[in-house]
């Protein structure tokens with residue numbers, strides 16, 4: 001098949017997804033890794049933050065696409081992005097992504113990034129983030145996604161913690177909105 005026809009079909013004919021069937025965290029968990037090269041770093045050999053951010057967005061989107069079985073997911077928010085330590089040319093950067101929470105159409109993916117020095121085998125945690133994706137339908141409207149199922153107590157805690165973060169986030173968003181409206185009215 002012509003590659004352009006394949007792309008066209010992929011984004012025109014979305015699969016029917018049974019949203020009554022939950023999916024586990026293990027179902028979509030994913031790791032991507034890549035060795036850092038000259039082009040990824042500044043003149044001191046430190047990897048640019050933007051390179052790590054791009055790897056995170058690409059890796060976390062894989063989790064959201066797999067869980068939702070939706071060809072189109074968009075990044076709605078990067079909730080946090082903490083850089084904890086530098087990565088250097090020659091390090092292997094691994095982006096470990098786990099689904100933390102699923103709403104109606106949105107999904108929060110938790111991300112941990114490590115850098116490994118293959119020579120001395122040292123592994124450092126270099127960044128962490130929470131990225132929120134929204135699954136879209138053929139008309140680019142938010143589309144329901146399957147629920148997320150906890151398989152043990154530890155996973156139940158991860159999901160509950162993310163649910164509380166979502167509530168807190170919505171409260172802060174509402175406060176900012178009111179503040180903006182007050183400022184606009186003055």
Ligand SMILES: CC(C)(COP(=O)(O)OP(=O)(O)OC[C@H]1O[C@@H](n2cnc3c(N)ncnc32)[C@H](O)[C@@H]1OP(=O)(O)O)[C@@H](O)C(=O)NCCC(=O)NCCS
Nearest residue numbers: 073074075076077102103104105106107132134136141142
């Ligand atoms: C994200 C987007 C689809 C939301 O559209 P919308 O019309 O506001 O949708 P809704 O208000 O119905 O919200 C849909 C879901 O997204 C969530 N959402 C929307 N904006 C959000 C934000 N900024 N942060 C977190 N969650 C958000 C809502 O909470 C809701 O979640 P739920 O279905 O799990 O309850 C829309 O704002 C958009 O297309 N943004 C641009 C995305 C983009 O281009 N990203 C960069 C490249 S991928």
